[in-house]
Amino acid sequence: MSLLFSPITIRSMTLPNRIVVPAMVTRLSGEDGFVNDDITNRYVRFAKGGAGLVVLEAMAVHSSKSGPLLRISGDEYIPGLRDLRRRMADAGPGKAAPQIIHFLKISRSGWRQKIEDLSQDDIHAIRDSYAAAATRCIAAGYDAVELHMAHAYTLSSFLSRLNKRRDGYGGSLENRLRLPVEVVSAVRAAVGDFPVGVRFDGEECIKGGYTVEEAKVIAWRLAQAGVDYVSISAGGKFEDAIPRQGEPLYPYTGYSGDRCMPGKTWPNGANRYLPAGIKTFLRQRGLATPVVATGKINTPELAEEVLSCGDADMIGMARPLLADPDWPRKVQAGRFDKVIRCCYANICKARDERFQTVACFLWPRGEIQAPESDDGVPPAWDGQLAVTADQGRVSLKWSPATDNEAVYGYDIWRAIEDSDFDRIDAIPAPVTAYHDMTAVSGIKYRYFVQAYDLAGNRSKASIVVQAVLK
Ligand SMILES: Cc1cc2nc3c(=O)[nH]c(=O)nc-3n(C[C@H](O)[C@H](O)[C@H](O)COP(=O)(O)O)c2cc1C
Numbered sequence: 001m002s003l004l005f006s007p008i009t010i011r012s013m014t015l016p017n018r019i020v021v022p023a024m025v026t027r028l029s030g031e032d033g034f035v036n037d038d039i040t041n042r043y044v045r046f047a048k049g050g051a052g053l054v055v056l057e058a059m060a061v062h063s064s065k066s067g068p069l070l071r072i073s074g075d076e077y078i079p080g081l082r083d084l085r086r087r088m089a090d091a092g093p094g095k096a097a098p099q100i101i102h103f104l105k106i107s108r109s110g111w112r113q114k115i116e117d118l119s120q121d122d123i124h125a126i127r128d129s130y131a132a133a134a135t136r137c138i139a140a141g142y143d144a145v146e147l148h149m150a151h152a153y154t155l156s157s158f159l160s161r162l163n164k165r166r167d168g169y170g171g172s173l174e175n176r177l178r179l180p181v182e183v184v185s186a187v188r189a190a191v192g193d194f195p196v197g198v199r200f201d202g203e204e205c206i207k208g209g210y211t212v213e214e215a216k217v218i219a220w221r222l223a224q225a226g227v228d229y230v231s232i233s234a235g236g237k238f239e240d241a242i243p244r245q246g247e248p249l250y251p252y253t254g255y256s257g258d259r260c261m262p263g264k265t266w267p268n269g270a271n272r273y274l275p276a277g278i279k280t281f282l283r284q285r286g287l288a289t290p291v292v293a294t295g296k297i298n299t300p301e302l303a304e305e306v307l308s309c310g311d312a313d314m315i316g317m318a319r320p321l322l323a324d325p326d327w328p329r330k331v332q333a334g335r336f337d338k339v340i341r342c343c344y345a346n347i348c349k350a351r352d353e354r355f356q357t358v359a360c361f362l363w364p365r366g367e368i369q370a371p372e373s374d375d376g377v378p379p380a381w382d383g384q385l386a387v388t389a390d391q392g393r394v395s396l397k398w399s400p401a402t403d404n405e406a407v408y409g410y411d412i413w414r415a416i417e418d419s420d421f422d423r424i425d426a427i428p429a430p431v432t433a434y435h436d437m438t439a440v441s442g443i444k445y446r447y448f449v450q451a452y453d454l455a456g457n458r459s460k461a462s463i464v465v466q467a468v469l470k
Pocket residue numbers: 022023024025026057058099148150199233260261262294295296297316317318319320348349352358
């Protein structure tokens with residue numbers, strides 16, 4: 001029986017399955033922060049794809065200037081958000097929760113405001129703006145609200161071991177938790193029985209930052225304060241971000257950024273030990289708070305395994321569902337073979353950094369939404385594949401496939417010696433070549449390639465070729 005497609009109830013909200021689209025900034029809004037058609041199309045697509053919970057991208061609880069970002073800092077934003085929720089409900093049965101965020105000021109000069117600069121009044125205003133924004137989520141018809149306490153933003157900086165405040169809001173863990181707990185209490189008082197989740201880092205992934213050991217206690221304290229689920233992220237901090245001349249510091253450029261959005265070189269399920277440690281700790285203390293795991297969880301087998309071994313209660317899939325919002329629907333129908341699979345090129349992240357519309361590397365060039373097709377005809381292809389192994393790399397070349405709609409891309413599969421084939425990468429059409437830079441001499445590699453179309457129909461596999469680097 002599939003655990004992934006079993007329902008889960010979080011306070012008053014029952015999710016039809018355990019697949020979560022975690023918050024992903026789209027850069028589709030203007031700087032005014034209002035919902036527009038492009039935003040609506042992005043989230044309707046996720047809803048239609050069948051995820052149990054769609055967390056809408058971080059939206060600001062305050063009116064501080066920023067690049068393109070959604071806002072929920074005043075009642076004027078409610079009608080647009082309400083209309084978006086209605087459109088999502090028409091598209092699919094999943095639930096929807098805005099992620100609400102407070103961030104500090106940052107400038108191109110390299111200056112950034114720190115939590116140490118905040119007065120007591122500023123701190124109270126942050127608490128009150130979270131509570132007000134949460135009530136707007138109810139007014140706009142959402143099923144829950146998620147409080148952003150992860151990465152480089154204000155509440156995460158309070159939780160951080162690098163919090164340098166000298167008053168009751170800094171220093172000890174009790175003091176670092178003070179504002180996050182005050183925010184949860186204020187939100188709970190404002191929203192009553194409405195589901196409230198928190199996203200926070202299971203590990204800061206910076207020198208001197210907290211690890212899962214303190215994250216366990218943070219989760220415990222937040223759950224005691226009235227949080228209904230915890231969604232575990234990692235890293236994404238300013239402290240190790242790489243400065244670029246004339247650009248505002250982007251908190252995902254350093255090692256902690258890699259840990260937040262692990263790229264190609266990271267193992268699948270790279271961060272699962274974080275929700276696992278936190279969940280075990282909560283259960284040992286009699287707390288049933290559901291835990292969301294995220295970070296390179298991309299196949300139904302891995303997702304089921306994370307759930308069945310008890311590492312988490314829900315699975316967040318950000319980039320995999322950006323690549324193919326229909327992942328849940330296709331997998332539930334037993335058609336993982338039709339999923340367009342993320343290759344972790346992190347172009348989405350690079351675009352976010354430049355305030356450009358967040359799009360997937362695999363989408364047809366220039367598109368701002370994932371393509372959609374119900375076509376059932378797979379690409380036609382002669383399946384010929386040429387291989388060369390020199391200059392320290394293995395190169396594959398093939399002739400283009402054809403399709404009644406459009407050839408969308410090619411999956412690259414590799415087996416090392418006599419192991420099973422793994423899909424190691426994807427290449428968007430019209431490119432018809434691939435270089436494997438990770439092969440080493442003395443080992444036999446086998447490869448095949450498969451074309452796919454917009455609906456994810458796969459062509460027959462190419463011939464299998466073999467290479468040994470000299
Ligand atoms: C383009 C982009 C934007 C993101 N924006 C947010 C955000 O607004 N809030 C948040 O908590 N995480 C954000 N994340 C992090 C993701 O929610 C997720 O934790 C991360 O991508 C790892 O999960 P994955 O391997 O399934 O992609 C973003 C990630 C990407 C790639």
